[in-house]
Amino acid sequence: MTSNKELILVDGSSYLFRAFHALPPLVNSRGQPTGAVKGVINMIRALIKGHPDANIAVVFDAKGKTFRSDIYDEYKAHRPPMPDDLRSQIEPIHEIIRAMGLPLLIVPGVEADDVIGTLADQATSVGQKTLISTGDKDLAQLVNDHVTLMNTMTNEVLDIPGVEKKFGIGPGLIVDYLALMGDKADNIPGVPGVGPKTALKWLLEYGSMEGIIENAEKIGGKIGERLRESIDLLRLSYELATIKLDVELDVKIPELVHGAEDQEFLHDLFSSMEFKTWIKELEEKGVSGSGKLDLDAGPSTAETDVEKVSVTPAETxxxxxxxxxxxxxxxxxxxxxxxxxxxxxxxxxxxxxxxxxxxxxxxxxxxxxxxxxxxxxxxxxxxxxxxxxxxxxxxxxxxxxxxxxxxxxxxxxxxxxxxxxxxxxxxxxxxxxxxxxxxxxxxxxxxxxxxxxx
CATH class of the missing domain: 3.30.420.10 (Ribonuclease H-like superfamily/Ribonuclease H)
Structure with missing residues (x-):
């Protein structure tokens, strides 16, 4: 049965890293990092405000390795460990999302992209309009007549024409494009020396990655040699860059609905983080704390909300x-x-x-x-x-x-x-x-x- 409501799938892991790196380090009076929490929740609140009738679900990466590491030992092997200041903010973010009444999905063994891809594919199969909120270019491969991407930090929206304008190719060739270039961040090898221009040129000329492989002998110079030497790595890169559409999930699309907020617990969580603006919003509705959370600190004298920080120097x-x-x-x-x-x-x-x-x-x-x-x-x-x-x-x-x-x-x-x-x-x-x-x-x-x- 097709739902008339738009489904919004939030790439929580993308939000997390972008919020952490975009903002200066914010802390509460106990020295607890809070900047990523504030950034992620603020973006989710903005989505809710901008799409009041939509069903919104938030997806995060699970701890541990994924099936891609089983395929290729070096996958993401060179990534530095997550900073402690960021790691400590993940659970508070999850708690706030749950208290907001939003479905939160974390599936071991796969990445958030795969969960999003599976849900988007299920929604497409019943003709449901889906918006994926992310800053990750890899998800452009999921765009179709029913699925659109939105970068919440820049408000860039990518439908099929948008993908074609941005990358020079349609969604159906995004995996080929990513496989050719590889990805240093994820340690996907690709073809050494191939960047966006070369990848696009080859795809437009030969139609697909397999078309490029079939015509590899026609490509001259050092870049042609590297291509012919990298055929196996290229196919491996294609497999690593492909988002799964068949993850086994315990939840179905109709269950991804916005439940009731636990406003009293939200008050506790915001108080712990010292998000004064959001505390004030709740208190203006007559909401007070639930007592479920030990705040382990007296009233704060620190003004940690960015709106309240004084920046007036004594001299200039x-x-x-x-x-x-x-x-x-x-x-x-x-x-x-x-x-x-x-x-x-x-x-x-x-x-x-x-x-x-x-x-x-x-x-x-x-x-x-x-x-x-x-x-x-x-x-x-x-x-x-x-x-x-x-x-x-x-x-x-x-x-x-x-x-x-x-x-x-x-x-x-x-x-x-x-x-x-x-x-x-x-x-x-x-x-x-x-x-x-x-x-x-x-x-x-x-x-x-x-x-x-x-």
């Missing part, structure tokens, strides 16, 4: 850097710091044609520097762009100094086009805004500053 110092001497002093100062925030101001609609006009940089509250390098009107004295970028390159590429900023993906692309490999990236204000206030219409830097600082 802002400097416009316009001489080589000032630039050298700045570089020497930043070489000795562990982290800094920066922003490249540029003209142009695309990073490939972007022209940098200035660089803002700061490593202490109340102190910041601006280096004009491309202003054309009323510019006054300014340094040559090439000279500034050459001097800043070692600092921007220093792997020991972490960098924070706004829309770091674009910033990194702009700098890569200028032969600067920005690394390592710490926190992104744009991603943090999507996590903490995902229902907002605008996420421009000025809007974010106005929302949190005014």
């Amino acid at each position: 110092r802002y400097q416009c850097v316009t001489t080589e001497g000032e630039l050298q002093e700045l570089v020497e100062q930043f070489q000795n710091t562990k982290r800094f925030a920066f922003n490249v101001e540029f003209e142009g609609d695309h990073f490939l044609s972007a022209r940098p006009i200035g660089i803002a940089i700061s490593h202490e509250l109340g102190e910041a520097f601006y280096i004009p390098i491309g202003h054309t009107e009323d510019s006054g004295q300014q340094l040559e762009a090439d000279k500034v970028l050459t001097v800043l390159k070692p600092v921007l590429e220093n792997p020991i100094i972490t960098k924070s900023g706004y829309d770091l993906k674009t910033q990194r692309h702009v700098l890569q086009n200028l032969d600067i490999d920005l690394q390592p990236l710490k926190s992104d204000v744009l991603l943090a805004s999507y996590v903490l206030n995902s229902v907002a219409v605008k996420h421009h830097l000025s809007d974010i500053a106005r929302f949190y600082l005014d």
